[in-house]
Amino acid sequence: MDTAALLANRGKKVIWTFRGPLKWFAPTVPPGMMGANRLDIMFGPSRIIDSWTMWFYHCTFIGAKWVKAFWKMMRSGWRHTYVEHGLPPPETDPYLSLAQFAGGIPSSPSDFLPLLKEGKIAMIQNVNPTSINSEKFSVEFTNSDGEVKNVRCGAIVTATGYRGGTYDFMESKLRKHLGLVRCLANSDIEINKTKKEVLDMRKKWKTIDGEEYKNVRLPLVFRGILPYSRFEERDFAITGATRPFFVPAITYEVESHWISSLFKRDPFLKLPQSKKECLEEIKADNNFTRARYPGIDPYECIPSGTYFSGFDDLCYTRVQLRDMSLDPWRQKSNAPWWKFWSNEKRWLDVRVNPEQYATLGEERRMLREKIGR
Secondary structure (H helix, E strand, O other): OHHHHHHHHOOOOEEEEEOOOOOOOOOOOOHHHOOHHHHHHHOOOOOOOOOHHHHHHHHOHHHHHHHHHHHHHHHHHHHHHOHHHOOOOOOOOHHHHHHHHHHOOOOOOOOHHHHHHOOOEEEEEOEEEEEEEOOOOEEEEEEOOOOEEEEEOOOOOOOOOOOOOOOOOOOHHHHHHHOOOOEOOOOHHHHHHHHHHHHHHHHOOOOOOOOOOOOOOEOOEEOOOEEHHHOOOOOOOOOOOEOOOOOHHHHHHHHHHHHHHHHHOOOOOOOOOOHHHHHHHHHHHHHHHHHHOOOOOHHHHOOOOOOEOOOOHHHHHHHHHHHOOOOOOOOOOOOOOOOOOOOOOOHHHOOOOHHHHOOHHHHHHHHHHHHOO
């Protein structure tokens, strides 16, 4: 929808085709008007505790009580606030709840709907693309009654909407060749080592209880983008396979810049120095996922969990921004550090804004020039 609005605003002819009713998910401001950094912390802990507030809320008993009270309040308040949407209160682990909370409430994008109503974006509903004619630059659509409509176009933008946790989208041999098959530790020594690392990691946090351990199968994909098997070639990347909670556009924007730097072989992109280091980093991320979700297989329990499900949006983007040698903290505040609470001018409740990430291309270009490329 964002792409359709962008092209329409640039004077291009846009035809929107879809199946089923129009609906939008993942509002940019989640329920309760919570700020970006507060939500990031409540979804924590992150693998790298990179702020004193993240440390306070997840590594101290006082902070942990506040986090647990927050999730208790979220569950209890659900029935009273969102009854009209027909959404059941979350019954899963509380740390998985807000993905349903923010992702299940319809929210219209600001640009797309007015353009659709004004007729600047044409609409064809309940059709399937059945073939493409490259000579005539047309796409054939077929509806449920078997009626065919041919539409001329210069470009096609697709959103598959596939659920990676439900089925595999590549043939098994190709997945295995690319290193996308979920795998387990094989020997007893390796299994015990992994279990110890997971439990030791969890002991550092006060917000996640339990000695439960499940040897969950997880794939070997660096940052959820670069398959381990293609680390040296750096010619293959996966985008859109992560599971953002409430700011998917920003998550995928940063991902795209990371992939661009990977393919350009930007000298400022910080990657592991060897395949061995890459494997260790992947295993550390996978162990974080096992520690973060005790006894849970993210492929089975988390909607659309695909190749990387351990981080939430902003923590994940900060990791990638650090990889690119860019400023990871985009939600800033001029208020003194001790005034971090209560309104959107304070650090905890600064809102997420696409403009905070609009200069990434220019920042990367300047880094390239500074290094001499």
